[in-house]
Amino acid sequence: MKGKFLIITGILLLASGWILHSQTVVSVDPQTTIGPVKLMNAANNGPVDENMEAYKALRVPYARTHDTPGGGAYGVHLIDIDAVFPDFSANPCNPRSYDFTNSDVVLLDMQKAGTKPFYRLGQTIEHHKKKYGIYPPENYRKWAKICEHIIRHYNEGWADGYHMGIEYWEIWNEPDLDQPEDRWKTDPRTWAGTMEQFDKLYVITAKHLKKCFPDLKIGGPAMANPRKYGPDFLDYVKAEGAPLDFFSWHMYHRRPVRVSEDVRIIREMLDGKGFKHTESILNEWNYVRKWEETDFYSKRVRGSVKGAAFVSGVMIECQNAPVDMLMYYDLRPCTSYNGAFAPYVYELLPSYWALYYWAELVDYGTQTASGCDNENIYTCAAKSADGNAIRLLVTRYHEDDSITAPREISIDLPAGWQVTGIRITDSKGMDRTVAPCSSLTMESNAIALLEISRTL
Template sequence: PTDISTIFPKEDADPENESSYNFTTSDWYITGIIKAGCRVFYRLGESASNNETLRQPPKNFSKWAEICKHVVMHYNNGWANGYHYNITYWEIWNEPDLNGFWNGTAEQYYQLYNVTATTLKKYNPSLKIGGPCTSSVYNQNYTTLFLDYVKKNNIPLDFFSWHMYSSSPYELQKAAEYIDTLLNAYGFTGCENINTEWNINILTPQRDKDNAKNAAFTVSTIIAWQNTGLNHAFRYRGTQDNNWLTRLIGFDLSLFTSDGKYKTSALVYLAMKHITKETPLKLETLYFNISKGVAYLAGISKDKTNLSILVSNYNTKDKNFRINLSNTPWNGDYKMIHYVIDEKHHLEIVENTTLNKTDHTIFFNLKKNSVHLLWLTNSTRSPAEGPKIASIPLLLRIPLLDPVTKTLALLLLILIFG
């Protein structure tokens, strides 16, 4: 709905003329995001398509850049009966390293990026422009060689964007660190490191995208990124059309069902909302190796009323887990509320008890693919339990179908992306 070809449908039209543009669909989506209290990160380009024309580089880079400028004008400066949304981040194209999005050369993408970034920054220097939104951080054409070109030609690069789908939080952590290292090595010290698409491996069976395994994966990845140079990470995706074939082959990557019901992994963001809003000051914890499966994070409120501890076990065997508390900020009694996300609990309270010691040891069974939130407080307030989650259809819970669905998914990926 926000593709350039949708907004500017006639390639030979005049980019200066308001009548050349159709913002009807994009306005509905962008305004919906704003009304929900969110900020927009806008990708300029085209979605994956079997339309060969849309995969090709624009015929006229300067004209395409002017079209992009007028999209910015519409949403930020009221042009063409537009808005004043002050959208800051503008990403140029999407995954140009894949044939499903870009059938041009890497050099052609560099040129398109150059013309578009220069045009947009000339129009408004406060905009943040970036790319190349590569699907592989280890593809030199869109990492080192792209940075070579940008640096040599003094092209604006406010953020470097990349994508990754993986079964390993450790791999996602190392990717973020690698991009940070690259940016520093090339002297882009002020350039933001932004992941604009991530999720569990796309060939993972659908049930493991919808169940507690993905919840534990999500928590472990978010925790792993805390000590990297990553500035932002955008989960793909919120909702998705209720397409049975898409779900059967495991291509539904959404946090919510098409009618808005929570999936298990969406509960993680509810927990993180409580942690970041109410206990934003990060506390020191013992070192852990994310590749071993267990990860943890702790925070405290500015007034020292609330303390949170988040623990995940992603894909490793059950284990007894111990938390040693010391120097807690309360002299009197305080409450510990223990929430769990697993196959039986949807951010539900499993323990609510009163503690009265400054130093205390907490034990619990950390099951495989589970998430635990411990909320310690001397107030009467605590986070609400999570909502009921959508059930996973029986057909998607049958492991015997995995080889068939995985093969179909792989063939479809090859067909679209090469």
Template sequence: MPEVTIDFTKEIGAIKPMHAVNNGPIKAKSDQTRGNFDAYSAANIPYARNHDASFCSSYGGEHAVDISAVFPDFVSDPENPDSYDFVLTDEYLKTTLDAGTKIFYRLGSKIEHWSKKYGTLPPKDFQKWAVICEHIIKHYNEGWADGFHWDIDYWEIWNEPDLDPDDSDNKRTWGGTAAEFYTFYAVAARHLKSRFPHLKIGGPALAGQTGKWLDGFLASLTKNGGRVPLDFFSWHIYTTDPKRIIEMANVIREKLNRAGYETTESILNEWNYVEGWTDQFIHSIEMIISMRGAAFTQASMCLGQNSTIDMMMYYDARPCAFNGLFDFYTYRPLKGYYPFFIFSKLSKMGTQVQADSDLGELYTVAARGKDGKCAAVICYYPQDGNAENQAVTVHTSGGKGGFDTFLLDDGHDFEKTGITELNGNEAVFHLKPNSILFLTQ
């Protein structure tokens, strides 16, 4: 019988923000009323990256977030407040902040799948682009141009510049070459870090090219004895195996360390359940909104907590095919909402404690609060589609006795199943494949 062993007295460190997302909530309007603001707020999501926000009309659509939306005429004077259109971006960011979620601001453009490109073309003047970004930061953090003092700390330069090779006929995210991006990043990062040394400046939201492209990027940062700022390194992976996430995280951490960026944060700010991008894609998005997608999400968070990753940001909380949290039409919570709600409970307690499983398909994290309250999540996510139910023995030490138990599976929406009294500090739970158990006291 598989076993999970939890020692609530053995502290490991802080619970990390594994339950961050891309994009924010939607407030219901006076008519055609639907929204997810209350549920989003209840999940206590720590950060929301605003990449691809301009695809969503509820966020402001084409008039929000992207540099080409905020600064629509590149020949304009970047020192003149009249050159900027902040209105809808202001509203969108405020809604996110009102939900208790911090902003992770992506400076650049949404992905452009169509034949003609707009915001993904390399800026005609790299330094001017950096100055424009400087004034966007001033607007949101220093009150410039009737702005705010929101203390947005993460500022990401571009998105997935490695997605397509230099000789591609359809470059969806960066219209130039790899070498041009390396120069562009250096210009922007140096300027922004010199102007805002207290903020976290980084990027480049790597699409997944951990070989030649990444090696070239890291080498460019220290070329000729210099050192380009890289407070965080952001990267992406789409898979069905949480262990693949950790494999990539380890490669990235090793390469950052070797390049001299040992203290640079490793931030996975796009990830989700994807079997493949062609014939398997339709099935993938069906799974994203299913209990299997929810179990994948929870399992990935658990592994991420015990890895070199500093933050994970699920793609996507925006109404789209990748949103496993909220129904596309009603915005009501789906199965995939609850892993975020669960991890927020652990995060509030603050301190991770020892929790181990002797079965590789059982993923677990446990936490303890300063008030002595304890909690643990156990997720059964097998790779085998024909996997059987498991009777799991849970051993605990250092807790207060019985646990309130909550179950998420095909038949339960994070429902309280009762109070489990431990028999000699152990209890047996029967879990279906793709199910999540939460214990709290």
């Protein structure tokens, strides 16, 4: 009877996920160099005064200026074309036609934090009943001239401007979002027109800007559904001979591997359409279980350790996939999409450390081989310039909340190397230090950064 009880108890423990310390091996090969650690830690939006130092420490390489007027800290009269150039009947060559004041502050604060602006030319999403700036411009060529002078202000000093050297200029945001079921006709949010109208705007603007600024990267259009609407857009751009230095697109999901799968599909699409040298930039991404939720589950996850593990898992997956840059959405401290800073109070949240740990890899610069045969364990290692140190990022992520058992992670290193430091972010705390050893215990959603040093 006692034996049966123990067997049943064991089965129940196994079913509930409480068999402790199942062991997984993570291997590191310092001799195998893969390539540069990519900028997987870029983001949407920059710092505000209250989180400037923490943002600076995050070392965000690029910050995209989308939805910036919705942040509150700088007001609403900034970045968007209808805010910078409020009277469309005005002369686009006259500095007095422009209001750069608040936009200047935003971009200067980005630079103060050591972050390069990635400028979105277009409009913030409009969820409200009355729409204002998302309609097709009355005159596409004039709109292109306005964009030209915005660039001249920030890169050439025009209109008491600056010499910021902004490289990336993105034309619009999610023009395809409301194409399904013709929502653009009744309740548009990003583009109140057809895709054919947008394609024409893109071509006219991109050609004009490339003629004016041949060394800048001109691209877009930050597609919400690139697999469906990307092919026709690319065909039109190619047929018209317009530049597309980068193709930007968006994806929200709950599984890191699904993000990397789409990364490969988008790269194949670009190559197949003749855009082999066009950068692929996923410049909006985050955790979303489903869009319509009554329990706010996704919002809760994004600010949690599970959200941080998802963020870290996506960055690791995409480091090994054909995408040039990721831009996390969003670092405005006023939205549930920000898993790094608590809304309005600026306290650090777990995803801050996911992004921070990636910056630590970028600082070392060169990816070296690492791996694990467990599909829920993600790894990425970077080697220092002198070759004597390695940083290893290990992430354990489970979408299934019923999986709760800790797992023992054994670090397999060649002779002459040893673990000298471990930092973990999990339910026990953020960025906590544990004693260095050749193994560590990780919860079902956790991220760890290991310092590994050469001893011989």
